[in-house]
Amino acid sequence: MRAQRKRRSVISLRARALIALCLFSLTGPIFAATTPDLDDRTRAIAAELRCVVCQNLSVADSPSEMAQQMKGIIREQLQAGKTPTEIKSYFVSKYGEWVLLAPTTKGFSLAVWVLPFVALFIGLGLGVWLLRRWSTKKTRLETKALDPALLARVRNEAGTDRPMEHDPEGSSQQSQLRQERARLYADLKELEFDFQAGKLSATDYGELSQEIESKAVSVLQQLDASSGSVQSKTKAKKLPEKPRAEKAGGSKVAGLRGWQLAAGGAFLLLFGLALGVVLTKSLRSRASEGDTMTGDFLTGTGSLGTNSEVASSLQEGKAAFAKQDWAKAIDAFKKVLASDPNQPEAHAYMGFILVQAGHADGALLAFDKALAVAPNLPMALWGKGMTLYQAKQDYAGARETFEKLLRMMPPGQERGEVEKVLAEISQGGRPGKPPAQTASAAANPSEQISGKITIDPKLKANVDNQAVLFIIARPAGGAAGPPLAVKKIERPVFPLSYALGPENVMMQGRPFTGKVTISVRLDKDGNPTTRQPGDLTGETKTPVDVGAKNIDIVLDQLVK
Amino acid sequence: MPWRRLLITLAIIAPILWLLAFGFQRDARYINSPLIAKEAAPFTLTMFDGRKVTLQELRGKAVFLNFWASWCVPCRAEAKDLEAAWQQIKDKNMVFVGVALQDTEKDSRAFLQEFNVTYPNGRDDSGKIAVNYGVWGVPESFFIDPQGRITYKHVGGIGAPLVKTKLAEALQGIVTAKEGQGESQSVR
Numbered sequence: 001m002r003a004q005r006k007r008r009s010v011i012s013l014r015a016r017a018l019i020a021l022c023l024f025s026l027t028g029p030i031f032a033a034t035t036p037d038l039d040d041r042t043r044a045i046a047a048e049l050r051c052v053v054c055q056n057l058s059v060a061d062s063p064s065e066m067a068q069q070m071k072g073i074i075r076e077q078l079q080a081g082k083t084p085t086e087i088k089s090y091f092v093s094k095y096g097e098w099v100l101l102a103p104t105t106k107g108f109s110l111a112v113w114v115l116p117f118v119a120l121f122i123g124l125g126l127g128v129w130l131l132r133r134w135s136t137k138k139t140r141l142e143t144k145a146l147d148p149a150l151l152a153r154v155r156n157e158a159g160t161d162r163p164m165e166h167d168p169e170g171s172s173q174q175s176q177l178r179q180e181r182a183r184l185y186a187d188l189k190e191l192e193f194d195f196q197a198g199k200l201s202a203t204d205y206g207e208l209s210q211e212i213e214s215k216a217v218s219v220l221q222q223l224d225a226s227s228g229s230v231q232s233k234t235k236a237k238k239l240p241e242k243p244r245a246e247k248a249g250g251s252k253v254a255g256l257r258g259w260q261l262a263a264g265g266a267f268l269l270l271f272g273l274a275l276g277v278v279l280t281k282s283l284r285s286r287a288s289e290g291d292t293m294t295g296d297f298l299t300g301t302g303s304l305g306t307n308s309e310v311a312s313s314l315q316e317g318k319a320a321f322a323k324q325d326w327a328k329a330i331d332a333f334k335k336v337l338a339s340d341p342n343q344p345e346a347h348a349y350m351g352f353i354l355v356q357a358g359h360a361d362g363a364l365l366a367f368d369k370a371l372a373v374a375p376n377l378p379m380a381l382w383g384k385g386m387t388l389y390q391a392k393q394d395y396a397g398a399r400e401t402f403e404k405l406l407r408m409m410p411p412g413q414e415r416g417e418v419e420k421v422l423a424e425i426s427q428g429g430r431p432g433k434p435p436a437q438t439a440s441a442a443a444n445p446s447e448q449i450s451g452k453i454t455i456d457p458k459l460k461a462n463v464d465n466q467a468v469l470f471i472i473a474r475p476a477g478g479a480a481g482p483p484l485a486v487k488k489i490e491r492p493v494f495p496l497s498y499a500l501g502p503e504n505v506m507m508q509g510r511p512f513t514g515k516v517t518i519s520v521r522l523d524k525d526g527n528p529t530t531r532q533p534g535d536l537t538g539e540t541k542t543p544v545d546v547g548a549k550n551i552d553i554v555l556d557q558l559v560k
Numbered sequence: 561m562p563w564r565r566l567l568i569t570l571a572i573i574a575p576i577l578w579l580l581a582f583g584f585q586r587d588a589r590y591i592n593s594p595l596i597a598k599e600a601a602p603f604t605l606t607m608f609d610g611r612k613v614t615l616q617e618l619r620g621k622a623v624f625l626n627f628w629a630s631w632c633v634p635c636r637a638e639a640k641d642l643e644a645a646w647q648q649i650k651d652k653n654m655v656f657v658g659v660a661l662q663d664t665e666k667d668s669r670a671f672l673q674e675f676n677v678t679y680p681n682g683r684d685d686s687g688k689i690a691v692n693y694g695v696w697g698v699p700e701s702f703f704i705d706p707q708g709r710i711t712y713k714h715v716g717g718i719g720a721p722l723v724k725t726k727l728a729e730a731l732q733g734i735v736t737a738k739e740g741q742g743e744s745q746s747v748r
Contacts, residue, residue: 052591052696053746065662065748066696069687094694096594260562271573278584376637376743407640407675410631411667 042075045084049074049091050101058101146217154216158185177223184216310339317349324460326353344374351383358452358497360391381405385421390493395425424490447512448501449473449544451551453520455494459536459558465491467535468526473500476515476543485512492522494555515543520553535559589746591696593713597735600625600704601692605659605682608669613657613680615708622654622730623704624723627690629663630671632698634717634743639675645720646679653706654727656680661690661698662748690747697744703730711735716742 046060046067053064059071070091077087091099103109188209195205317332330353336346351366364387370380381401389398402422409415453471455463469492473485485504489496502512519539524532531537538555600623604614615623626642628635646656658681660668668683684690693702703712703726711730714722722740729736 053748066687066690070691072686073688073691091691093594094691095591095696096694098591260565263566267569275580278581376633408633408636410633410636411670 038075038078041078041084042071045074045078045087046071048088048101050099052095052099146214147221150217150220151213153220154213158188158216174223174226177219177226181216181219181223184212184219187212188216310336310343313339314343314345317346321349321352326356329353342373344370344377344380347373348377348380348383351380351387355383355387355391356493356495358495360387363387364392376408378405378408381408382418386493389421389425390489391497399425446547448499449516449518449546449551450497450499450549451553453492453494453496453498453538453553453555455536456554456556459555462534462536462558463494463522464524464534467522467524469496470521470523471498471500472519472521473504473516474519476517484510484516490526513546515545517543518551518553520555522555531559533559591694593694593739595694595710596713596737596739598710600702600708600710603689603692605657605684605689607680607682608672613682615704618655618657619708620706622706622727624654624656624727625659625693625702625704626656627659627661627693627695627698627700629661629698630667631663632745634745635699636671636675637743638699638717638719639671639677641720642723643675643677643679645723649724649727650679653731658682659684659689661687661695695747697746699744703727705730705733707733709733709735712740714740714742716744718742
């Protein structure tokens with residue numbers, strides 16, 4: 001009994017294992033197949049949704065983070081058992097129908113589906129109607145049986161130069177018919193003339209002459225019928241010459257065509273002009289990858305490049321600025337400001353140019369103009385801060401400006417630069433107060449030597465933006481020992497206005513008087529004791545007295 | 561006859577021109593939200609201090625929900641203003657909730673520290689809250705009335721005066737259908 005039970009339990013165990021194995025072997029492929037299927041279904045739905053970050057890309061095709069997150073949501077909802085329609089409805093409920101790459105067939109969106117077909121049918125219908133009209137007209141003209149004798153008479157009479165007999169003053173029916181006949185003959189002659197002159201194609205000539213001839217035949221028939229005599233079959237009598245005005249009116253068909261052509265041409269020209277203006281005003285080059293190409297002419301969006309002219313002048317100015325071609329840059333930025341006086345970038349660049357030329361006050365004004373329009377424009381904040389710091393030595397103002405700039409800047413290398421300058425300001429002068437040395441220097445200009453430092457245009461390419469400028473004063477006569485005074489300026493902007501005074505003397509208590517020679521060095525490594533290849537130097541040609549002004553020095557030597 | 565032809569031509573061309581002008585008037589990137597005046601999507605946000613906040617528990621108060629990112633320049637521009645507004649109205653039955661999106665925890669924390677942000681803030685790491693609110697740019701702000709209904713949406717940087725005005729309106733349940741716009745950046 002026990003053995004039997006044991007056997008049964010073994011069987012049962014084996015059976016269970018077998019069942020488990022079968023189940024595993026069955027479910028294994030199912031599980032294996034689930035993931036690709038889910039991926040495919042996720043992708044299929046994502047392919048129907050528009051990426052909210054990029055333009056005209058589906059969520060499936062977009063590499064953006066947002067699209068990845070949206071795909072994750074689609075996958076989760078599929079796993080939760082939602083149908084593709086429910087998932088799409090979810091996204092529509094959040095982003096509107098905009099999110100669907102293919103608009104729905106309901107409401108206003110239906111027009112998008114229907115209108116192209118409507119337009120196609122209208123076009124086809126119009127084409128068919130026109131073709132039928134033309135063909136029936138031709139057939140009508142062709143099939144109309146004309147009396148060959150009368151037709152020959154019309155051709156004969158119309159071809160003759162003799163004026164036809166008619167009574168312009170007559171009021172009888174015959175008289176009217178004669179007038180009509182004369183008019184038709186004149187039309188035929190004019191048509192012939194136009195054809196000979198090459199103004200009409202053979203087809204048009206054929207069609208029109210046939211039409212007039214058939215009318216003329218009809219008129220002759222009526223004339224014959226009304227007179228009832230054989231006289232009409234005889235040679236036509238002389239007619240007075242047709243009035244010129246009537247002749248002109250006779251070419252009604254040709255005149256109408258000319259008018260239509262002129263109107264059509266004028267309309268096309270106007271349409272083209274209007275389209276051109278709207279397009280150039282409405283589109284612009286993208287200022288950045290994430291920028292839109294829609295300009296502010298119609299939408300009111302964007303601040304850069306309101307039209308192509310401004311945008312191109314701005315680009316031109318920037319390019320000239322980068323090449324340090326100041327004159328060209330100024331021209332370009334002035335052009336921009338003439339078109340758009342509030343263009344903040346142009347103001348900011350003008351500020352940079354002005355500060356380089358030593359006009360710190362003008363530069364500050366330009367930066368402030370830029371900031372009045374775009375309070376957070378980083379380049380204007382940077383320019384204002386640097387001008388206040390270096391040119392005006394207004395440390396408090398510079399600190400405030402840089403702190404504002406810092407708030408705008410996400411972490412990164414550029415932010416590091418601003419932090420560095422802020423740290424320098426903290427070390428170089430007490431915030432809120434100008435440095436004492438500057439104050440004393442400003443109080444005693446007679447104890448200073450001042451002027452401007454410029455760079456020889458030939459050596460502009462050798463300027464290192466990270467270099468440090470040393471202004472060194474030595475007693476005249478070449479006395480040995482350390483310099484009398486030295487001033488260090490980091491990242492100088494040329495042309496640079498300088499002032500060297502007692503506050504710059506090397507050894508405390510040594511007077512800054514008498515004659516001195518001034519030399520300047522734009523030092524690449526920032527070490528005042530070493531000169532290395534690539535440094536730029538310059539000096540005064542003759543000794544100068546302390547208190548002298550306008551002592552301009554040119555950095556014209558390149559250390560080799 | 562020529563006039564009739566001209567009229568027919570104009571009747572065909574005018575709608576095409578109108579369609580063209582209509583297309584140019586629209587910013588193709590702008591997504592109008594269908595959520596205004598509708599119930600705000602519920603959410604649970606884990607804040608940077610570890611606590612959790614749900615929209616449900618904020619019922620009865622006007623909520624200012626602000627989506628931001630530390631890499632977003634307009635978010636940095638508005639941060640100080642928002643904190644100033646929060647300091648003025650925090651005891652007036654109004655709540656601020658900040659939601660950082662597409663951002664690392666480290667950068668988000670640094671941002672909050674830099675601008676001394678004291679109102680509740682958390683990170684939407686899966687992007688679900690952002691999608692639930694149809695967010696496509698940063699910063700984006702939603703105003704929710706005490707009944708949990710969205711009363712106003714503002715895309716882009718927002719100033720303290722507008723925040724206070726719209727929160728006061730939200731408290732009274734006043735809906736502004738037209739979205740506000742400021743300087744914004746697209747999400748990534």
